[in-house]
Amino acid sequence: MMFEELISLAFKQLLLGYLFEFNAHGYKIMKKVHQDFYPADPEINEGLLYTTLKRLEAEGLITRETETEDRPSRKVIHLTEAGRQQFLDWLMAAEDEDGVKFDFFYQYPFLERCNYFKYLDTEQVELLINKQIALSGQRLERYRAARESMIQKGVDRFRLAIIDYGISSEEMKIEWLKTLSERSAAGC
Amino acid sequence: MMFEELISLAFKQLLLGYLFEFNAHGYKIMKKVHQDFYPADPEINEGLLYTTLKRLEAEGLITRETETEDRPSRKVIHLTEAGRQQFLDWLMAAEDEDGVKFDFFYQYPFLERCNYFKYLDTEQVELLINKQIALSGQRLERYRAARESMIQKGVDRFRLAIIDYGISSEEMKIEWLKTLSERSAAGC
DNA sequence: CCGATCATGTAACGGGTTACATGATTTC
DNA sequence: GAAATCATGTAACCCGTTACATGATCGG
Numbered sequence: 412m413m414f415e416e417l418i419s420l421a422f423k424q425l426l427l428g429y430l431f432e433f434n435a436h437g438y439k440i441m442k443k444v445h446q447d448f449y450p451a452d453p454e455i456n457e458g459l460l461y462t463t464l465k466r467l468e469a470e471g472l473i474t475r476e477t478e479t480e481d482r483p484s485r486k487v488i489h490l491t492e493a494g495r496q497q498f499l500d501w502l503m504a505a506e507d508e509d510g511v512k513f514d515f516f517y518q519y520p521f522l523e524r525c526n527y528f529k530y531l532d533t534e535q536v537e538l539l540i541n542k543q544i545a546l547s548g549q550r551l552e553r554y555r556a557a558r559e560s561m562i563q564k565g566v567d568r569f570r571l572a573i574i575d576y577g578i579s580s581e582e583m584k585i586e587w588l589k590t591l592s593e594r595s596a597a598g599c
Numbered sequence: 600m601m602f603e604e605l606i607s608l609a610f611k612q613l614l615l616g617y618l619f620e621f622n623a624h625g626y627k628i629m630k631k632v633h634q635d636f637y638p639a640d641p642e643i644n645e646g647l648l649y650t651t652l653k654r655l656e657a658e659g660l661i662t663r664e665t666e667t668e669d670r671p672s673r674k675v676i677h678l679t680e681a682g683r684q685q686f687l688d689w690l691m692a693a694e695d696e697d698g699v700k701f702d703f704f705y706q707y708p709f710l711e712r713c714n715y716f717k718y719l720d721t722e723q724v725e726l727l728i729n730k731q732i733a734l735s736g737q738r739l740e741r742y743r744a745a746r747e748s749m750i751q752k753g754v755d756r757f758r759l760a761i762i763d764y765g766i767s768s769e770e771m772k773i774e775w776l777k778t779l780s781e782r783s784a785a786g787c
Numbered sequence: 788c789c790g791a792t793c794a795t796g797t798a799a800c801g802g803g804t805t806a807c808a809t810g811a812t813t814t815c
Numbered sequence: 816g817a818a819a820t821c822a823t824g825t826a827a828c829c830c831g832t833t834a835c836a837t838g839a840t841c842g843g
Binding site: 575 | 778
């Protein structure tokens with residue numbers, strides 16, 4: 412069968428996760444992905460979706476059956492046992508390192524700019540920092556609202572913990588940005 | 600000239616940043632990138648480097664002059680005025696949002712797994728959490744060591760702030776992981 | 788002189804984005 | 816019957832990875 416060492420990549424894993432929880436057809440998944448991650452409404456990205464589904468089918472991780480009863484003829488997807496197993500293997504894997512030395516550097520794009528702030532004058536730096544504080548504040552609001560709606564929907568404690576991570580992360584950023592602002596002002 | 604809306608992507612921007620600070624040839628940059636980001640010693644990735652340099656030259660952001668004096672014939676790179684300007688434009692840009700709703704979700708791969716922890720039993724979850732705590736602890740040590748060497752090298756306060764962000768980030772993660780562990784244990 | 792390092796490059800391939808094509812069904 | 820939405824797909828392109836090719840020079 413030979414697909415054991417196909418490294419589980421981002422989108423593929425996302426699909427397996429969705430399909431582990433419910434059976435659906437492509438369009439439905441697309442809608443849900445965008446509802447979960449994107450605020451935009453054109454609901455694009457059929458490209459990756461259908462090509463990845465084709466690949467998953469070829470790898471024997473899913474099956475797709477055309478539903479002729481429903482008029483627009485959708486293809487209902489089912490996880491195969493191999494697919495289920497591969498998802499669980501990923502879930503229980505303890506390793507997720509990829510060898511990058513300072514991964515946090517890429518996690519927050521602002522840091523890339525910060526790297527060169529010595530070439531800017533204090534006012535410009537102050538402006539950029541304040542912009543970031545505002546952005547983090549906006550994200551905090553969004554995350555807190557999301558947390559509330561998650562509680563009302565009754566999501567499990569692990570998923571709630573994820574949004575808590577997001578909140579802590581933004582709070583930490585804001586604190587760090589304020590310290591940075593002080594340090595920047597003090598150094599001239 | 601027409602290259603104004605070429606969105607500045609990760610590696611391209613990294614190169615412009617390096618070249619803003621010093622003139623160098625490809626091989627030297629490659630060494631430095633790996634020294635800064637990768638612990639491995641095979642020092643691979645010529646592919647992206649030289650193709651990107653070619654692209655930057657075609658875009659008029661750099662010039663390359665072959666140094667015939669030095670024997671292995673290196674090509675010394677210089678940022679053009681357009682290149683310098685594009686770097687500064689990026690540096691002073693206040694926007695870095697890309698529309699992803701919960702970007703932090705992708706920032707920490709563990710969260711993707713956490714999303715499905717309700718399907719695992721408490722011991723397995725505990726195991727995975729402890730592994731993450733250990734990993735964060737290792738990173739913390741590395742970052743703190745890096746901070747010390749940065750101080751000794753006399754890097755500017757903004758670059759020091761970047762490593763401080765990394766340290767805060769890992770400390771926050773560890774705290775969050777411990778809370779998660781408690782919550783996980785309490786829920787059964 | 789042999790291996791390590793310096794130095795520059797090409798080619799194949801991968802996931803992901805963007806844009807387009809197609810057609811059925813629902814809604815107004 | 817026109818517009819919106821449902822539903823599936825292809826094709827071109829881009830960044831980045833992996834692997835390979837080439838050759839000069841330096842240290843043992």
